[in-house]
Amino acid sequence: MRILLLSAYDAVSHQYWRKGLVEQFPEYDWTVLTLPGRFFSWRVRGNSLSWAFSERKCLEQPYDLLIATSMTDLSALKGLVPSLAGVPSIVYFHENQFAYPLSGKEFSSVEPKVLSLYSALAADFVVFNTRYNKETFFNGADALLKKLPDQVPPGLIELLASKTRILPVPVLDTALTKGESQSGPLQVIWNHRWEYDKGPELLYRVMLALKQQNVRVRFHLVGQQFRDIPPVFEQLKKDCCALIATWGHVDSRREYNDLLQNSDVVLSTALHDFQGIAVLEGVAAGCVPVVPDRLAYPELFSGEFCYSDQGNEAANLAEHLAGLAGLKAQQALPRAPSVGQFCWSEQQGAYRQLLTSAAGSR
Template structure:
């Protein structure tokens, strides 16, 4: 089988998904084209130009299947390269443009949302990485289309719904064994992108409250960083180093993958304060390495984990900080008393478990167009 794989905004999580599919399905003949994850507005609107006129020879070859991320402007790309319209196509939604926090400046325009709808309608099959992702897409698209003045055809979302399913991004196999130090303070990991939608100000508020209440812990604040990061990170680092010397054990991105895996295996708790997460891959990877998840009761987290791993979430930062600080205190006490709980099982996200579902999706997509 010859597969053309297009990733229009190649973030690390998107790249991970592409690489693990190509690695596990090595018996397929893959051609992958990707565009850097920068200049969001241009990339969303211009990726069809970049692909169609930047790599015309590769796009016009014979393929059995086209797999595109949801950022690909599939309808325009098929117009520029008509032969692509004949290829059975899966569109994969790592995220959707309807469920981002409203304050994010790059999402003020409705164009990314409209393009999400066009791309989903142009596909034969649509896969979402979580039910939360799927439902927020459908409800957001329904609300947007309802606002349009006229000439909105009926049945558009029903068509997408019928063609859609939930198929998570697979986890790579855990490469190191857990080796937690039972005599050390509670080892707390926050391993997310250093951007506003991961709510670092909520993290800061909870940590200040927990530490001032006497909770004994050590922090590992890691994750992908950018040229511009929210100022709260500098404020948080200065405050913690000044008022609680020694609490910070790691601060900043860990370049070496092996070192990062070893950190996951050594931490007790993986923490999230996110306002935006469609699958929570960073959390799932840490849980697979043995961490206990401590997550807000919102987003995709409610889909994956039982209530005892969630803290009550509020719009009010201080009220949420009280909930999180209390949970941290309880876990610190559990560790001190050698009463550590078992982490939840996330085997269902392994590539070994998911490979049959991906194979089925590929085969069904080819079959559905050939018999459509």
């Protein structure tokens, strides 16, 4: 089977998914095209233009299946490269623009939402990584269609529902290597992009509260950084330096894995997570998850691992972490839940069925 795989905004999580997909099915003949994960507004609108005229020869080859990430402007690409219109297609949603929190600094436009809706309608199969991702997309798309003034065809949401599947971004099986808890302070890893949507303000308030309460805890603040880092990080470093054991991006995968295996807790303070791969990797390495009782997390973990966002969320989370620090002092930390069901060894069969069904759907 010849498969064309398009990643139009090849951010880290998108790379993780597409590389895993290709590696798991070496028997297929893969052609992969990617575009850098930068200049978001231009990339989501311009990827069809970029590819249709710079990669035309590649796109016009005979394929049995086309797989595109949700950032791909699939409807326009099929129009600009007519031969693609006859190829069965899958669009995979790592996230959706309807549920993405706004910083207040971006250019406000409905276009990314409309483009993702068009791409979903242009595909034969639409796949989401979690139920939360699917539901927020459908609710957002339905609300958007109701705002349009006229000439909106009926039944579009039902049409999308009829071709929708849910398959997670699988975690590599090599991540399932649990470490041993060490004595001393509670070791907490926060391993996310250093951007506003990962909740650094909440992280700051929690760390400040734990410092004031003299809780025995150390934080490993790691993750991908960009040119513009929210200023709260510098304030956090200044005010909470005594609690920080690791600061900044860890380049070595081996060092990162060691850090996960030597941590007790993997923490999310996110305003949005459509699956939370970083958290799943931490749990696979033996960390206890501490995650918000919202977003995709209630699908992944039972309530004992979730902190409430009702009332004072920072106080709730600080209390949760302080409790775990006390349990560690008593050598009574809970065991990390199993996430084996999210690994490639468990998900490969479902992915294979999707690929073969899609390729034979026309």
